[in-house]
Amino acid sequence: MEKYDHKAIEPKWQKYWEKEGLHKTPDNTKGKSNFYLLVEFPYPSGNLHVGHWYAFSVPDILARFHRMNGRNVLYPIGFDAFGLPAENAAIKNKINPRTWTYDNMDYMRKQIRSMGASFDWSREVVTCDPDYYRWTQWQFLQFFKNGLAYRKDTPVNWCPSCKTVLANEQVVDGHCERCGSEVEQRNMLQWNLKITNYADRLVDDLDKLNWPEQIKDSQRNWIGRSIGAEFDFSVVGVKEKITVFTTRADTLFGATYLVLAPEHGLIEQLKGRLSNWDEIVRYIVLSKKRTEIERTAVTKDKTGVELKGVKAINPATKLEIPIFIADYVLAHYGTGAIMAVPAHDDRDLEFAKSFNLPIKPVIAQIDSAREAFPGLIRSKIESIKESGFSHAGDGILINSGKFDGLPNQEAKAKIVAEVGGREKKTYRLRDWVVSRQRYWGVPIPIIHCEKCGDVPVGDTDLPVLLPDVEDYLPAGDGRSPLAKVREWVEVKCPTCKGKAERETDTFDTFVDSSWYYLWYTDPRNKKEFASRKKMDLWMPVNLYSGGAEHTTMHVLYSRFWQKALFDLGLVKDEEPYTRRMNRGLIMGPDGQKMSKSRGNVIDPDTVVAELGADTVRMYLAFIGPYHETGTYPWSPEGISGVRRFLDRVWRLQERIGTTSTEAVKRSLHVAIKKVTEDIPALKFNTAIAAFMTFLNEAEKGTLATAEYKLLLRALAPFAPHLTEELWRTLEEKGSIHTEDWPVFDAALSESATVRIGIQVNGKVRETLEVVKDESEAEILKKALAHPRVVKWVEGKEIIKKVYVPGRLLSLVVSE
């Protein structure tokens, strides 16, 4: 017999499967149920890493399993092909971003094919292809026409020396990554999508999804819905009021000063009354220089300036309190102004300490409240305790006039009602800024006309093609390099035919990826982004596997996108993904994140050349539970163990006899049962362990061809090449991958006997092998006859016994 030679086997069958079109997904699903398995498509970075293998080759097991179980499986792949790195490469290496991207994709396609994954390449999506982005533009225009897209002044990172907008990742410690200049904040008109309109539904609909709670919680926290209240603080001698937002209306009596964001509009209006105007202006200028990153970074020292000459009035206490500006208050959150309660807010406390402001506690913790209110409200305190402290600072109100003695959560609504506030919901979530001042992205299909305003490009003029340019340097006025292509920019207004200019911004790449899962259902449709019929056939996605880092970005954005399409009547489902899972992370052999600088990078191509794709696939499936977000170090010894397993499966051919021994048969059916249960539960690691257990047994006995074939079929999703080769060696005509999933024999998969643990006073003293449906009385009798049990029971009285059928018998005896 020849040796297991993966180098000969793997390319051979990959070519064969391709030629036979084995992985083409038919839309005709007569009598079959559909299964849509989605994996996050890669960015064309240029080289496949182990993480890609983990992301694509392991779910392939599930795809193949469902196919063998008679389901019609959609398992597509493509490229998220627009983005900043291509543009950076263009500037750095004087290479066309398109060339860079398409070359990378060519190379990566070859690498992905080497996995032997059953992707249907005929449905490949490439987001920078005009056939795709035409519909990205079209969908955006539907949103625009329905009031979901708008332009707004938004701060961006600006490098004064490179004269360009910087992405957050290009800002290092507040300096430009490339030239080191200090980064400034600068406002630019940017396109936004109104994801905040959907905030409630994005939170509420999570309840309907069968996702891991962890992922749902992340999204809930990210959206950050909080029910708070607004209060108006009047300013002495002025008719304007300062409206603050708070989630802690219960602490209103403890508000000892107000803080406005430096950008707050009222400041300018108060100019005439302020005695320290110069100081204020200096502070405003200073804080504008600080980037959002700096302002939102951990800084112990709170800075700010008092608005001298004006005072506000706390509507609850009617006392005059000072007003400050400070950059720890953000203009775009809430109302851009806060009431500061130093006694019950850490940030306010810091600030109050540095400015020597009064700190007035208005909530007493439960225990001190007991002393403050002896007897009277004891029952109330108990009821709070029972209902549980939902928040760390919960307690009983003090120093709060007639609200004294109320539990703080209860006091919220009462104070809002009686002091004259307004209940208000707010969200941490902000609208989604979708424009980028970049070349390598989807052109935003809007034309700016002096007369008509922002005019959408007509449907028949889509796609707005991204023009080829030679000079990728930014325009210098903050606009993308597109602004320099005058013949492209200057157009006639579609409405009035007058002089107009194209929008030169391009879309954030998250826009491209917000609907790619729909394209897969009906790729290359020239008339619509996807036909309703085909979308309805496949959507919603049955399982979406991806990385945890996309939980609050891509996954949330695409949920929003789907809902927006739903509201426009364009799709049937309100949610795109029935089930979402986050996989873990493959680390270097040293347990650290793989990185070139650490020198712990595993190159999958090298390992595949050495051990084969089947080994790599199976090792990654074996390394740990796939649906949990742990970190798994790559172990060179560990993977050779998996290779050894496949070698043994190969050599098992030699042992094939005319009959299978009973024990071998049984252990095979036990294994198949286990694997059948584990694959849909994504527990590939224990499924593989079951195969190994079987193999250990099989090598002790003999195996007939029939059983060997059963093994190969069950193993086919894990090691598609090896099993195909062995299958054909057995003179089978068709591909093993068109075979049915093996059905285990229930009678064989279950043992006739069970081992029962005998516990005495909680400790296992003996185990008994008994027939499966042995009676409790018989087991007790046998147990009491065993010397090891007798030793612990002798001369004592059995006070209690608990029998768990098939598991154990627990005896409690007197001392």
Place this chain on the structure above:
RNA sequence: GGGCGCGUGGUGGAAUUGGUAGACACGUACGCUUCAGGAGCGUAUGCCGCAAGGCAUGGAGGUUCAAGUCCUCUCGCGCCCACCA
């Protein structure tokens, strides 16, 4: 600071969801084999102990006949977010 999660042998991980802790694999040791290889096969392998037995799931308590699993406190680690009021 906030949120989420995780701590099980020398290592990666199992554990029917409250029921015999450590499956399977790696590593290690000893042995056997030999077209001497980065090969194959066998046996052993949680810790202490000659044994009987005892101790073990980060630590301390608790509930229970029974706890890795549930509760309380505590220590350590990881990830995400972060001046969000």
